Amino acid sequence: MYERKKLAAAAGAAVLMLNAGTLPVHAADQNKKVRLMCLGDSITDGFWLPGGYRNTLCSLISENGQESQVDFVGPNWGGSGYDPQHAGYSGYSIDNIAQENSISGQRTGISSFAEWMLGEYPADVVFLQIGTNDILSLYDLEHFGVRLEGLVDTVLAELPQDGCLYLATLPVMDATNNLYISDYFFTVESMDEAVESCNAQIRAVAEKKQNEGKPVVLAEINRVLEKSDLYDGVHPNEAGYEKMGVFWYARLNEYLSGEPASETTDSPDQPAILRGDVDGNGEVAIADAVKLAKYLCCDGDLTEQEAERADMNADRKLNAADLTLLKRAL
Numbered sequence: 001m002y003e004r005k006k007l008a009a010a011a012g013a014a015v016l017m018l019n020a021g022t023l024p025v026h027a028a029d030q031n032k033k034v035r036l037m038c039l040g041d042s043i044t045d046g047f048w049l050p051g052g053y054r055n056t057l058c059s060l061i062s063e064n065g066q067e068s069q070v071d072f073v074g075p076n077w078g079g080s081g082y083d084p085q086h087a088g089y090s091g092y093s094i095d096n097i098a099q100e101n102s103i104s105g106q107r108t109g110i111s112s113f114a115e116w117m118l119g120e121y122p123a124d125v126v127f128l129q130i131g132t133n134d135i136l137s138l139y140d141l142e143h144f145g146v147r148l149e150g151l152v153d154t155v156l157a158e159l160p161q162d163g164c165l166y167l168a169t170l171p172v173m174d175a176t177n178n179l180y181i182s183d184y185f186f187t188v189e190s191m192d193e194a195v196e197s198c199n200a201q202i203r204a205v206a207e208k209k210q211n212e213g214k215p216v217v218l219a220e221i222n223r224v225l226e227k228s229d230l231y232d233g234v235h236p237n238e239a240g241y242e243k244m245g246v247f248w249y250a251r252l253n254e255y256l257s258g259e260p261a262s263e264t265t266d267s268p269d270q271p272a273i274l275r276g277d278v279d280g281n282g283e284v285a286i287a288d289a290v291k292l293a294k295y296l297c298c299d300g301d302l303t304e305q306e307a308e309r310a311d312m313n314a315d316r317k318l319n320a321a322d323l324t325l326l327k328r329a330l
Contacts, residue, residue, distance in 0.1 A: 033071040034256065037123035038086045039110070039155075040130045043171070043244075045088030047235045051079020056245020057252070058082050060324065069256065073121040087117060093133040094147040102137035103185050111151040118158035125255055126155055127248055129168035129221060131202070132234065135194050138185055145201030152205060156214055164215045166251050167206050169199040169222040171240075177233025195222070219251055224313055243325065247313040250321035276326050278302070278310045289326050296323060 038044050038054055046052025054072075058081025061070055067082055074087035095109035110130055118126075130151070134144055155165050175181045175191035186194075199222055209216040224247050229240030236244060276284035278291045292310045294300040296318065302310060310318055312325035 034069060035071050035073045035122060035124045036252065037073050037118070037121065037126045038088060038248075039074070039114075039126050039128045040088055040168075041092050041110075041133055042088065042090035043132065043235060044086060044127075044129055045076070045090045046079055046241070047090055048231055049238060049241055051081060051084070052088070052236070053241045053244035053248060054084075054086060055080045056242045057248050060245065060249040061252075066256075070252065073123050075117060075121060085121075087121070091133060092130070093137060093139065094130055094144075094151055097134070097137050097139050102139055103182055104133075104137045104180075107133055107137055107139075111147070111154060114151060114154045115158065118155065122158070122160075124160055124163045125252070126159070126163075126165045127168065127219070127251070128152070128155065128165060129170070129219075131170050131198055132173070135170070135173070135191075135198060136180060136182075136234070138194075141194060141198060144198045145205050148202060149205045149208070152209060152216065156209070156216070159215065164217060164255055166217045166219045166248075167202060167209075168219040169202050170195055171221055171225040171236065172227050172230070174227040174230050174233040177230070179232045180234045217251070217254075219247075221247065243313070246321055246325040249324075250313050250317075250319070253321070275309055275312050278306050278326075280306065280309065284326070284330065286330060289323065289330060292318070292323055292326060296320070 038057075043052060044054075046054065049055075051058075058072075058079070061067060062082050070083075072081075072083040072085045074085045076086050076088060077084045078086065078088075089108070089110065091107060093107040093109050095111050097107035097109065099106040128151075131144060131148065134147070135141065140147075152165065152167065159165065173181060173191050173195055175183070175186045175188045181191060203218060206216050206218040221244060224243050225236060225240050229236055229243060231237040231240070274282070274284065276288055278288035288310075291300065291302075291306075295302050295310070302318075307318060310322055310326070312322040
């Protein structure tokens with residue numbers, strides 16, 4: 001069953017407006033800014049589109065009057081948001097990769113400087129997405145999870161008591177585009193298998209840390225993006241980055257409100273659905289947004305299938321973030 005997060009009754013007159021600015025800050029001191037580090041590779045950096053998903057994330061924070069609550073941190077700058085700081089590094093992998101061990105050249109690992117960086121730029125919340133370049137390098141994918149766990153442990157050691165690490169799965173990659181994906185080493189099928197294998201290891205790391213009582217939340221980016229959301233077979237296109245921004249905004253508000261995240265457990269073998277097509281007529285239209293808005297205002301019900309199609313960010317919750325993403329899809 002889906003969890004419904006109601007909109008205020010007054011929202012019925014403006015069904016396409018998002019109003020999350022009154023959410024309480026997670027920290028005890030509500031005047032304290034939450035320090036957010038977006039950490040990862042080129043997708044975090046914003047390859048080809050400066051700022052990437054952070055543009056949408058910042059825009060939603062600004063639109064909802066939350067700039068005073070969120071301080072982006074990191075040594076890098078870029079993008080159109082109100083706060084351009086970040087820790088995205090194009091071409092980087094989990095650990096250092098020597099040239100002789102890579103099919104795509106030498107790589108620098110984020111783990112080699114993560115402790116220093118978090119010491120210099122302390123964060124309360126870290127959005128971590130890393131590993132795409134490990135796959136593109138075809139580097140020891142059997143032990144992908146071991147390397148990732150080492151980096152996760154480094155990040156966790158630097159977080160404050162009320163901090164949280166959101167560990168993202170990897171987006172799909174499309175090996176029909178050979179700009180960055182070697183057609184000598186990868187087929188469409190083997191690339192899909194590599195992404196699936198690494199994501200299984202990411203989920204296992206997240207589950208292990210949760211069982212250890214660590215503040216780790218799995219962030220299922222893989223279930224938000226499709227191959228049609230890619231710009232070059234690896235990096236998201238503008239619509240893909242926008243989907244990611246809305247997804248991360250929902251995760252941020254879960255932290256700010258103190259609500260635990262809930263990730264979908266849908267089987268990857270299930271047929272693809274057209275997210276946003278709430279009424280199931282085969283297209284995404286204004287009527288779908290109105291139907292979702294009425295549901296959120298408790299002025300209607302959705303079947304389980306309709307709720308799944310309305311769950312734009314695939315987090316098994318229906319709330320204002322889904323309505324915003326649906327509006328943007330229109």
